[in-house]
Amino acid sequence: MRRKSWLILGILLCLLSLSSVAFGQGYSRNITAEFNDIKIVINNLSLPLRQDIFIHGDEVYVPLRDLAKWLYFSVEYDEANHRIGIDTGSMLKDPAAEFFAGMLLQRDYEIAVLSRALKNRNDSLYKTRRTYASSRDRIYINEGRLERHLDRYLPSYYGIDFHYEVTGHPYDIDLVVYFTNKDFYNWSTARQNNFLNRLKREIEDYDDHLDVYGVIHDDYKDKDVLFFSFENGRVYSQEDAYTKPNRTITSPKPTTLQRNMMAWFHPVTMEIDGNPFNILKEPFFIGEEIYMPLTELADALYWMAEYLPEEGEVRIRDNNFYSREYVAFGNQLLRQRDLEIDRLVADLERTRRLPTPYRSINSTSRMQTYLRDYFDMLEDIEMRISFSHRDGDDYRLTITYPRSSFSDFDGIRKSIIEYWVENMVDAIRELYDPHAEITGSIQSTPSSTNNFTDITFNTNRDRIYFNFRQHGK
Numbered sequence: 001m002r003r004k005s006w007l008i009l010g011i012l013l014c015l016l017s018l019s020s021v022a023f024g025q026g027y028s029r030n031i032t033a034e035f036n037d038i039k040i041v042i043n044n045l046s047l048p049l050r051q052d053i054f055i056h057g058d059e060v061y062v063p064l065r066d067l068a069k070w071l072y073f074s075v076e077y078d079e080a081n082h083r084i085g086i087d088t089g090s091m092l093k094d095p096a097a098e099f100f101a102g103m104l105l106q107r108d109y110e111i112a113v114l115s116r117a118l119k120n121r122n123d124s125l126y127k128t129r130r131t132y133a134s135s136r137d138r139i140y141i142n143e144g145r146l147e148r149h150l151d152r153y154l155p156s157y158y159g160i161d162f163h164y165e166v167t168g169h170p171y172d173i174d175l176v177v178y179f180t181n182k183d184f185y186n187w188s189t190a191r192q193n194n195f196l197n198r199l200k201r202e203i204e205d206y207d208d209h210l211d212v213y214g215v216i217h218d219d220y221k222d223k224d225v226l227f228f229s230f231e232n233g234r235v236y237s238q239e240d241a242y243t244k245p246n247r248t249i250t251s252p253k254p255t256t257l258q259r260n261m262m263a264w265f266h267p268v269t270m271e272i273d274g275n276p277f278n279i280l281k282e283p284f285f286i287g288e289e290i291y292m293p294l295t296e297l298a299d300a301l302y303w304m305a306e307y308l309p310e311e312g313e314v315r316i317r318d319n320n321f322y323s324r325e326y327v328a329f330g331n332q333l334l335r336q337r338d339l340e341i342d343r344l345v346a347d348l349e350r351t352r353r354l355p356t357p358y359r360s361i362n363s364t365s366r367m368q369t370y371l372r373d374y375f376d377m378l379e380d381i382e383m384r385i386s387f388s389h390r391d392g393d394d395y396r397l398t399i400t401y402p403r404s405s406f407s408d409f410d411g412i413r414k415s416i417i418e419y420w421v422e423n424m425v426d427a428i429r430e431l432y433d434p435h436a437e438i439t440g441s442i443q444s445t446p447s448s449t450n451n452f453t454d455i456t457f458n459t460n461r462d463r464i465y466f467n468f469r470q471h472g473k
Helices: 002-025 064-068 095-135 143-153 182-186 189-206 294-301 326-353 364-374 403-410 414-431
Strands: 027-035 039-042 045-047 054-056 059-063 074-078 083-087 163-168 173-179 212-218 223-231 234-237 257-265 269-272 275-277 284-286 289-293 303-308 313-318 384-391 394-402 437-445 454-460 463-470
Touching: 059 064, 059 294, 064 074, 064 289, 095 303, 095 326, 143 163, 143 189, 189 223, 189 234, 269 294, 289 294, 294 303, 294 313, 364 384, 364 414, 394 403, 394 414, 403 437, 414 437, 414 454, 414 463
Parallel strands: 039 313, 083 269, 173 212, 394 437
Antiparallel strands: 027 054, 027 257, 039 045, 054 059, 059 289, 074 083, 163 173, 212 223, 223 234, 257 284, 269 275, 284 289, 303 313, 384 394, 437 454, 454 463
């Protein structure tokens, strides 16, 4: 009996030692990855990687060894110590060069944030234009006839041939002006404006009641070059930071494929030019390839990196190419970025001051239509919104929802409801009456003595006060 006990104990100790070794060496796990035929572009140069980039757990993973073959660094994996080593040729060992790369990265992030804010602002201006075009008379346009008119009377300008595409809408038109001659890029701003004014006159000769929102498009490069609009007798262009027409030219979205793969995980560490770098998201191995989270690699190498799902691209701006030349070109590169930041800030400020036609919303009924179009759903619950004028700058906002959705609505956090109402108030003040003071309520309907909602709110200048008389959370 004692001999059997020792035998069992020996087997258990052996199994424990084997499991300890397995843990130290890593473990395998089946993962699900999304493949979207993602391309990688670094400093506007597309890299033909052999291994696919994929998404796993909301993170983009790039094949590190494959990527290194095309760039300035090498990758070594120390299997004994589970350490990934990236060698940039001591590019980042110079503290001054590393500091310079960090300064460029900081500015690149700021440029990216400002660019997104400007795009969102322009898209918002366009959306409002579309929503409130109904305040004007409906138009009826023969698209083909207008295209033929422009092809006949303005087929070229200063040696550049143009072709036109018209898309009619109930209250305005979109116009695409195509060209293929690269000499267009030699035009001065004055010549561009002269062409736009000539184009405006030709359209007015055809119909002088048209509002036009357009883009000049390089058909050879498949690239939008200049946005413009003709409104209220004026010409606006991209230089005015005006509104972008609702037209995008993108390649078809790649098909998303999901695939299960066996990956090998190690408790690895990483070094950059011999200096430790703390990894927050773990890489893993598939075959001989090391798959690294894009965010981790970007932080380690001072990259400005973003994944653009619509384009199916990972775009990277790598400042390490400039690090070695920071003594000669450092101030110039920083100055270029500072000028770009100043330009974006100025453009944003201009859009805030634009005399847009959307403040010409001249009735509560149109404001109500807007609110119903853009705020009719709250957490998948259909909301009924009524907006009315009481006196002076005082308005009433009455909101109801069907009592059959009471349980779902009662579970919505108060902060979500407050944010939803605040956005409506902002829309009313931005688009209709900047001095509006609003009293409102949210109730379930039909009324009931139990299981009902009763929320009231009112504005006082820049503050909104809520009273959740009957609400669950």
